[in-house]
Amino acid sequence: MAFTLPFFSAKTLLTTTTTITQFPENPKTLILEQCKTIKDLNQIHAHVIKTGLLVNPTIAENLLESSAILLPGSMDYALAIFRSIDEPNPAAYNILIRGFTLKQSPREAVLLFKEMRENSVEPDKYTFPCILKACSRLQALKEGEEIHAQIVKFGFGTHGFVENTLIHMYANCGKVEVARRVFDDMSKRGVITWNSMFAGYTKSGNWDEVVKLFHKMQESGVVFDEVTMICVLTACGRLGDLELGEWINEYIDMNGLKGNLNLITSLVDMYAKCGRLDTARRLFDEMPRRDVVAWSAMISGCSQSGQCREALALFHEMQKVKVDPNEITMVSVLSACAVLGALETGKWVHFFIKKKKMKLTVTLGTALMDFYAKCGSIENSLEVFEQMPLKNVLSWTVLIQGLASNGEGRKALEFFSLMRGKNIEPNDVTFIGVLSACSHTGLVDDGRNFFVSMTIEFGIEPRIEHYGCMVDILGRAGMIEEAYQFIKNMPIKPNAIIWRTLLASCRVHKNIEIAEESLQHLVRLEPTHSGDYILLSNTYASLGRWEDALRVRSQMKEKGIKKTPGCSLIELDGVIHEFFAEDNSHPHLKEIYNATENMMKRIKSAGYVPNTAEARLDAEEDDKEASVSHHSEKLAIAFGLIRTSPGITIRISKNLRVCTDCHTATKMISKVFNREIVVRDRNRFHHFKEGSCSCNDFW
Incomplete structure (x- = not known):
């Protein structure tokens, strides 16, 4: 092979224009530092073959290290060098195993280790950390356990670096309790060892154990570092442990670590998740430089604290300063859009994800599904589900819940059967x-069967939410007495939601006796909840018992219980408009009230009769009809009618349960104006179309 070897100098890079006069006796620097491309390495490789230097194990290892670890995309070349060595030693195997692991080919690393053992080459203390990392990335627990046995066999069980990677491997494979046994058996534990255990608990979400381990670390006198504090601050945020979080903040202050952006970002995240958004925002604003992690922490904190408008405002600000969002940012923004019912903004986020070619991971795909389902666009949720390359139990659960809440109950059960057919175990959610x-x-009988199968077939103990679902199933079907007895026989104490569910069923099926008893229980559990009194008042009104209805309303007034003001949101052209009942603060007030009056006139002509029992308590008799017509969702719908083109679906989100009058009116509006209207209230979705609703008039 003819080639030109460049002149070697520590100050110059390899070129193809100068011929070397003398090959260095030890070419390590030449191979490991001066080789920048495969072409450079190819020239040296050719020379060592020609001169017979390849038989020198050190030179062969240098060539392997350069091709397997230092140069990009050169594993095939490294493997060719390796195969040309007659009897590779442990160091040669170690380099190649490490190279495969570093270059995202852990499966090949494991196969090479098996070949190493088949060829009776004994691993050394450097082999095991490399191969354990490969097992960790593959989550290959069985292989990892076999390697653990070999570590003990070869006497490397007390080497700190080997033990650290063992802890990491077990934790990453979901065996954090085994990782802890390895940790506890260690005679010497440095900060890296402690951090390996912290990382294991963090990955598995064992936040309590993170805090307990930190206290144990303090007792042991081991000095913690930045990595430790980040793990512990994350745990504090998840647990709401503000006291420990503030102690770490003081430690950071006292030790002059405020310039460490990673630590400050963790503090922002901790304070935000503990509900101290003002402190989090102050720290965030004081940061000299804010990367995507810092922005994501602040946006996530706002979203999880219910400050969804602030989360979206921050996201827009992030866009302005040209910081590219990551998956965590997108998940938080989608969560905020879901809460606000901001379909158009969320659709733009979905477009952005596609444009940036972000991978549709299980987490991101499930967040998209959840967003679409909570905005009443179940077709889009299904589409995302079908596009996801990987789905877990949460993905299936979000789809099933989304279908159920959007009036597609039978389809939800079909997907549950598909899920079981793919051997995915359902969970309590x-x-x-x-x-x-x-x-x-x-489906009463099906509901009973599923409730029983939870425990018998899947070993899931019913929680209060499952009992609530059963009360709802029986109550909706008009089986009020059976639902009442079911509550009485519950092995756990019924909460306010259980009795409120029964009370709602009593309103629909006009069972006043059980409705009265339900309210008695509710008054003891949540004495100031206005919705319970209104439900009983409406039950009396539905039976024509107006005096009793007014008596309940008077009781509310005497006790100083005020009805929570109705608030409805509608998103138009990426802007979220907020309406309150009898709103007088909207900038387009006159236009909205004129549109509402016109809308009410048209549906009255079509047969709508206002239900003045839904008017506010202090409204005069002459004002009751106006009071009812100015409920927040009617104002939002009227605004939607005048601000969107004919045929466009109107989507509303409301903070309370839709009242009977608004439900009746919206059915009529959908028919008279030939519009599909989707209303998300506190309980479920209502898809109004051509004069009917997906809830079949029970909600």
């Missing part, structure tokens, strides 16, 4: 969706 689907479709 999945069964809440399944039971909700039975409730919305009137």
